[in-house]
Amino acid sequence: MRVLVLGAGFGGLELTSRLSEGLGDDADVVLVDQADGFVFGYSKLDVMFGRTTAEAVVHAYRDVVKPGVRFVRSVIRSIDPTRRRVETDDGPFEGDVLVIALGADLDPSATPGLLRAGHEFYTVPGSFAVREVLDGFAGGRVVVAVTSTPFKCPPAPSETALLVHDFLTRRGLRDRSEVALVMPLGAPIPPSPAASTALLTAFAERGIEWYPQRIVRRLDAERRVAVLADGDELPFDLFLGVPVHRAPQVVQDSGLCVNGWIPVDPLTLETSFPDVYAVGDVTSVGTPKAGVFAERQAAVVAEAIIARVRAEGAAAPYDGRGICYVEFGGGQVGRVDVTFRSGQAPTGDFDAPSDLLVADKSEFGTSRVRRWFGRDWVAH
Numbered sequence: 290m291r292v293l294v295l296g297a298g299f300g301g302l303e304l305t306s307r308l309s310e311g312l313g314d315d316a317d318v319v320l321v322d323q324a325d326g327f328v329f330g331y332s333k334l335d336v337m338f339g340r341t342t343a344e345a346v347v348h349a350y351r352d353v354v355k356p357g358v359r360f361v362r363s364v365i366r367s368i369d370p371t372r373r374r375v376e377t378d379d380g381p382f383e384g385d386v387l388v389i390a391l392g393a394d395l396d397p398s399a400t401p402g403l404l405r406a407g408h409e410f411y412t413v414p415g416s417f418a419v420r421e422v423l424d425g426f427a428g429g430r431v432v433v434a435v436t437s438t439p440f441k442c443p444p445a446p447s448e449t450a451l452l453v454h455d456f457l458t459r460r461g462l463r464d465r466s467e468v469a470l471v472m473p474l475g476a477p478i479p480p481s482p483a484a485s486t487a488l489l490t491a492f493a494e495r496g497i498e499w500y501p502q503r504i505v506r507r508l509d510a511e512r513r514v515a516v517l518a519d520g521d522e523l524p525f526d527l528f529l530g531v532p533v534h535r536a537p538q539v540v541q542d543s544g545l546c547v548n549g550w551i552p553v554d555p556l557t558l559e560t561s562f563p564d565v566y567a568v569g570d571v572t573s574v575g576t577p578k579a580g581v582f583a584e585r586q587a588a589v590v591a592e593a594i595i596a597r598v599r600a601e602g603a604a605a606p607y608d609g610r611g612i613c614y615v616e617f618g619g620g621q622v623g624r625v626d627v628t629f630r631s632g633q634a635p636t637g638d639f640d641a642p643s644d645l646l647v648a649d650k651s652e653f654g655t656s657r658v659r660r661w662f663g664r665d666w667v668a669h
């Protein structure tokens with residue numbers, strides 16, 4: 290069985306690890322990614338706020354050494370889902386099964402003024418660059434804002450606003466600063482009212498202004514104001530934006546997308562093309578765009594492939610569940626356990642911030658690095 294996996298993010302790394310564990314050399318797995326290494330989304334915030342260094346959070350793909358898996362560093366230029374074949378800068382690759390885990394690309398230039406007058410903190414280079422911007426910031430009005438939907442990791446803008454508050458407090462700049470958070474959602478974490486209440490309380494305690502169900506469409510660089518979709522304006526001295534998300538161009542050109550993302554069967558992650566699956570941010574499966582969902586979807590696809598190779602019965606269906614850690618500032622971490630099932634209202638449980646959860650979050654990263662890269666790692 291030749292399995293071709295496109296993208297070595299949360300989805301691709303989990304999928305190939307499981308295939309290697311389950312099938313070893315019985316499978317011929319090729320994993321293709323254009324990057325040097327993997328960075329956890331939350332590590333971007335850690336670098337931005339000076340909790341660790343850029344070098345410490347990049348997990349090099351050369352460390353992906355697993356039975357049955359070959360990592361190819363290359364740019365994928367075209368995808369033919371009918372033949373399950375791709376063209377890359379290093380030639381063509383084909384699979385009996387093709388899994389697309391290419392994530393969501395970020396397009397900061399799609400928001401007028403963002404690159405000129407503000408900063409985006411969602412790409413690896415963008416978030417790492419914000420660290421120096423913050424170092425040089427003398428205080429003033431900070432706006433943290435989302436510029437389109439959907440966007441990855443819905444709690445991340447809330448976490449960022451709380452960490453900005455901490456940063457300014459540490460630097461003695463909070464008294465002469467204001468922090469505002471602009472979000473398209475009606476609540477910080479809609480499926481979990483308890484988590485949302487805890488975050489709204491944390492914003493209120495810290496004097497963080499909360500603008501729900503709003504979105505920033507453009508920045509006026511001359512006047513230093515963010516213009517919202519409804520025409521309202523928010524002045525800023527420092528603008529930290531979540532840029533527009535899209536499926537990577539190569540996916541859009543493949544004929545797999547409907548309304549910008551790849552539709553999949555919500556229980557099996559199969560696309561409309563035989564033996565072609567898609568997992569994670571590149572899909573419109575109905576879960577938020579977050580690594581924990583991509584990882585669990587990848588596990589379902591891996592189990593289906595393993596069952597097929599072993600000629601066993603059907604694998605368990607996808608359950609839509611994800612457990613996310615949420616930074617509350619002050620070194621505190623909470624946890625939400627949410628489930629998104631097709632055709633049902635999402636549900637969510639919340640564990641209040643605690644030291645135990647700080648350790649849990651650390652173990653979350655450490656355990657993935659151990660499994661995916663075969664080495665030890667301490668987040669910070």
Ligand SMILES: Cc1cc2nc3c(=O)[nH]c(=O)nc-3n(C[C@H](O)[C@H](O)[C@H](O)COP(=O)(O)OP(=O)(O)OC[C@H]3O[C@@H](n4cnc5c(N)ncnc54)[C@H](O)[C@@H]3O)c2cc1C
Pocket residue numbers: 295296297298299300301321322323324329330331332333334363364365366390391392393410411412441442445537539568569570571578579580581582583613614
């Ligand atoms: C600030 C921030 C904080 C976050 N915090 C969390 C968190 O705490 N928990 C959580 O679960 N999620 C978090 N996320 C979200 C998480 O990072 C993503 O949802 C997750 O990485 C998606 O996994 P994926 O496998 O779908 O795609 P990705 O991990 O994005 O992987 C896609 C891969 O495809 C590769 N690729 C794309 N196009 C090509 C091409 N043409 N050729 C070759 N390779 C290509 C990319 O290089 C990339 O490695 C956060 C995100 C951000 C920005």
